[in-house]
Amino acid sequence: MxxxxxxxxxxxxxxxxxxxxxxxxxxxxxxxxxxxxxxxxxxxxxxxxxxxxxxxxxxxxxxxxxxVAGPLDELAGWLGQLTRPSGWQHHFDALETEVYRARRERQSQQPQTFKKETA
Missing domain, CATH: 1.10.10.10 (Winged helix-like DNA-binding domain superfamily/Winged helix DNA-binding domain)
Structure with missing residues (x-):
């Protein structure tokens, strides 16, 4: 490398x-x-x-x-370690997942209102 x-x-x-x-x-x-x-x-x-x-x-x-691009693979893998998400990014991703889950749950618990169709 x-x-x-x-x-x-x-x-x-x-x-x-x-x-x-x-x-x-x-x-x-x-x-x-x-x-x-x-x-x-x-x-x-x-x-x-x-x-x-x-x-x-x-x-x-x-x-x-x-x-011959093959020898670049090892270097690219090492560089990828530098650019992977930080520890905080994982926490933010988890928070985003929880926010979306909470929204879905809240929406599913709300009563459904239907409009009358007029013909």
Whole structure:
């Protein structure tokens, strides 16, 4: 998880992952998107590959990269622990449930009045 977190800490690498979300791309296509040197893009791709976030394959003389989202699952699970409802949120949810239950009970105990239909 630490290697994945380190890999996505850089904004260029996050942008590369977003580019690869929809389609595989060659290293050249990726490099064209940035105002940094091709060797710098290559280093970013290496970091992502070593973290297991991208996979590369040869296509003739080109290197084609594709996204591997699986390693993000562990990090997403950990981040989810930070965003789950606080203890107070559980208390507020329970209070809301009790308020609705009390309203239903009160409404069911009130006598029903019916209007006469006029034809």
């Amino acid at each position: 630490d290697e994945v977190a380190g890999a996505i800490a850089d904004p260029v690498r996050r942008e590369i992952l977003l580019m690869l979300r929809d389609a595989s791309r060659s290293a050249g296509e990726i490099a064209e998107r940035f105002e940094i040197s091709r060797p710098a893009v290559s280093r970013h791709l290496r970091v992502l590959r070593e973290a297991g976030l991208v996979r590369d394959a040869s296509d003739g003389r080109r290197r084609v990269y594709s996204l």
